[in-house]
Amino acid sequence: MKVAVFSTEPYDRKFLDAANAAAGSPHELVYFDVRLEPKTALLAAGFPAVCVFVNDDVSADTLRALANGGTCLVALRCTGYNNVDLEVAAELDMKVVRVVAYSxxxxxxxxxxxxxxxxxxxxxxxxxxxxxxxxxxxxxxxxxxxxxxxxxxxxxxxxxxxxxxxxxxxxxxxxxxxxxxxxxxxxxxxxxxxxxxxxxxxxxxxxxxxxxxxxxxxxxxxxxxxxxxxxxxxxxxxxxxxxxxxxxxxxxxxxxxxxxxxxxxxxxxxxxxxxxxxxxxxxxxxxxxxxxxxxTAHQAFFTREALNDITTTTITSISDFEQGNPLKDEVKLPQKVATPA
CATH class of the missing domain: 3.40.50.720 (NAD(P)-binding Rossmann-like Domain)
Incomplete structure (x- = not known):
């Protein structure tokens, strides 16, 4: 599967490439240095999946631009998902996965x-x-x-x-x-x-x-x-x-x-x-x-062990999506509890 990877640094490429190789290199990873936001979402046109980080903008406008380009999976290589508009993702039938746990x-x-x-x-x-x-x-x-x-x-x-x-x-x-x-x-x-x-x-x-x-x-x-x-x-x-x-x-x-x-x-x-x-x-x-x-500049996560965990989980989630397997680390919109009449 073609994956557009945003906000990449040399260490992202090193660890993602290693995780992809360990999985048999099932994915074509294309790296972009820029942040994902509405004006850069066009770079992902034709990519079924995007891989993003904590400061990427995965708001409604970005998601709609991604959907127009054929993207149907957002893979967060982080735990937090506060930068994702889950309501719009659900409306677009776009799956969102994250890294639930790393070192x-x-x-x-x-x-x-x-x-x-x-x-x-x-x-x-x-x-x-x-x-x-x-x-x-x-x-x-x-x-x-x-x-x-x-x-x-x-x-x-x-x-x-x-x-x-x-x-x-x-x-x-x-x-x-x-x-x-x-x-x-x-x-x-x-x-x-x-x-x-x-x-x-x-x-x-x-x-x-x-x-x-x-x-x-x-x-x-x-x-x-x-x-x-x-x-x-x-x-x-x-x-x-x-x-x-x-x-x-x-x-x-x-x-x-x-x-x-x-x-x-x-x-x-x-x-x-x-x-x-x-x-x-x-x-x-x-x-x-x-x-x-x-x-310090958001480096608390930055250890070899954590990056191994993050990239391995991300590649596994992308593979599960491609193969139609259950998405263990899917982020779903919270269910609204009905108010009794």
């Missing part, structure tokens, strides 16, 4: 890395020593042992992150509408309501998908409920945090540390080299200016 250790370990980076000022320490400055002034951190860590979202990644922080000797608070027995089994871990988690946690880490209900979960109101000087970590989706509210929290001292691998307007920034350009996003530029903020 959960990659993201959980990156979140722990951000905590250490911020706490022990490793970014400052590295730069200083490179400049032959061996002063310790301004590098004071704190012991993680004994601190309370709030885990918002206790799926596979959230549970592994909790296990890592448990290894540091932290107390654990969890919030999730669907409690995990694995989280509850951890010593000194318990579930609480979100306001209690916000009020009691020294460190808060977000590990939940983006849904319409939790858009800007972290906002002026929820930030006000947090401890003064709290550390906030986000390796999930950018729109979980209202960036302007977070900036206000940093200025007031309510947020003492912010570590993010995602940003709510990252589509025009991340996965690109903009080092020779003037970034026009003033909010992002202001965020970058704070000494207690660390931003």
């Amino acid at each position: 959960p250790y990659s993201v959980a370990e990156h979140a722990a890395g951000l905590i250490q980076m911020l706490n022990r000022k490793l970014y400052r320490a590295y730069s200083r020593v490179r400049d032959d400055n061996f002063s310790l002034n301004g590098l004071l951190g704190f012991d993680l042992h004994g601190k309370t860590v709030g885990v918002v979202g206790t799926g596979k990644i959230g549970v592994i992150f909790a296990q890592i922080m448990h290894g540091f000797g932290c107390h654990l608070l969890g919030y999730d509408p669907y409690p995990s027995p694995k989280f509850e089994a951890l010593e000194d871990a318990r579930y609480v309501d979100l306001p209690d988690l916000l009020a009691q946690s020294d460190i808060i880490s977000l590990h939940c998908p983006l849904t319409p209900e939790n858009h800007h979960l972290i906002n002026a109101t929820t930030i006000a409920q947090m401890k003064d000087g709290v550390m906030l970590i986000n390796t999930s989706r950018g729109k979980l945090i209202d960036t302007k509210a977070a900036i206000a929290g940093i200025k007031s001292g309510k947020i003492g540390y912010l570590g993010i691998d995602v940003y709510e307007e990252e589509e025009e920034l991340f996965f690109r080299d903009l080092s020779d350009t003037v970034i026009q996003d003033d909010t992002f530029q202001l965020l970058q200016s704070f000494p207690n903020v660390v931003v």
Whole structure:
């Protein structure tokens, strides 16, 4: 099957080609560096399938343009699908598949890395020593042992992150509408309501998908409920945090540390080299200016193990679609529950 693969980098091609070869090279993969959006959807004309990533625009206009060109499968090489208009996909009888699970250790370990980076000022320490400055002034951190860590979202990644922080000797608070027995089994871990988690946690880490209900979960109101000087970590989706509210929290001292691998307007920034350009996003530029903020460019997933899982699952889903097999990782429009008369 011909597959148009959008938003590709050299590593995407390497791992997708390897997964395709391991499956017997059943598909013709054609790579495009550009993002998928309405004006680039024409590139996929004549392709039964497209393969897209987190910042591709799979909105109604894009889907209709794809359908006009003969595309009938959208294969997401990621877990989140908030960038897809599922209602229009269903209307067009277009199938959507995703990567339900990949190495959960990659993201959980990156979140722990951000905590250490911020706490022990490793970014400052590295730069200083490179400049032959061996002063310790301004590098004071704190012991993680004994601190309370709030885990918002206790799926596979959230549970592994909790296990890592448990290894540091932290107390654990969890919030999730669907409690995990694995989280509850951890010593000194318990579930609480979100306001209690916000009020009691020294460190808060977000590990939940983006849904319409939790858009800007972290906002002026929820930030006000947090401890003064709290550390906030986000390796999930950018729109979980209202960036302007977070900036206000940093200025007031309510947020003492912010570590993010995602940003709510990252589509025009991340996965690109903009080092020779003037970034026009003033909010992002202001965020970058704070000494207690660390931003990484959506790289938490970026390990060999995770990329192997992602590409193998993607190629398998495309093959299942071509062969008419059940789509194990299909994303379906949620069924509406009828209201009793």
